[in-house]
Each structure stands twice: as C-alpha cells, then as structure tokens.
Amino acid sequence: MGIQFRKRKKYGPVILHFTENGFSSWSIKIGRWSWNSNTRAHRVDLPGPLSWKQDKSRT
Numbered sequence: 001m002g003i004q005f006r007k008r009k010k011y012g013p014v015i016l017h018f019t020e021n022g023f024s025s026w027s028i029k030i031g032r033w034s035w036n037s038n039t040r041a042h043r044v045d046l047p048g049p050l051s052w053k054q055d056k057s058r059t
Contacts, residue, residue: 004020
C-alpha cells in the first residue's frame with residue numbers, strides 16, 4: 001500500500017476534495033446533514049459515533 005495524497009479546502013458549507021490527480025469531488029455540509037457529489041449520498045450525523053447514510057440509486 002502506497003502513500004496517498006488527499007486535501008480538503010473548505011469555503012463555508014462547500015468542501016472541495018483533491019487527490020494527486022487534481023480535483024476529485026465536492027460536498028456540501030449544513031449542520032448535521034451533508035451530501036457528496038461523487039457518491040451522491042446523503043449523510044446525517046447522529047449523536048456519538050453514529051451516522052445515517054442514504055445512497056442514491058444509480059439505475
């Protein structure tokens with residue numbers, strides 16, 4: 001397993017994700033709710049170490 005480069009830039013509620021190849025995806029986080037453009041998944045942070053995730057159907 002090699003070393004991977006990952007970087008995050010946060011501009012308010014918008015988060016840009018970068019890898020060694022450049023820009024990879026973006027996400028938005030408002031309060032406990034977040035959405036990622038790459039996985040198209042909604043996530044809600046629950047109390048403690050728990051979270052709830054709903055994947056978008058890719059049909």
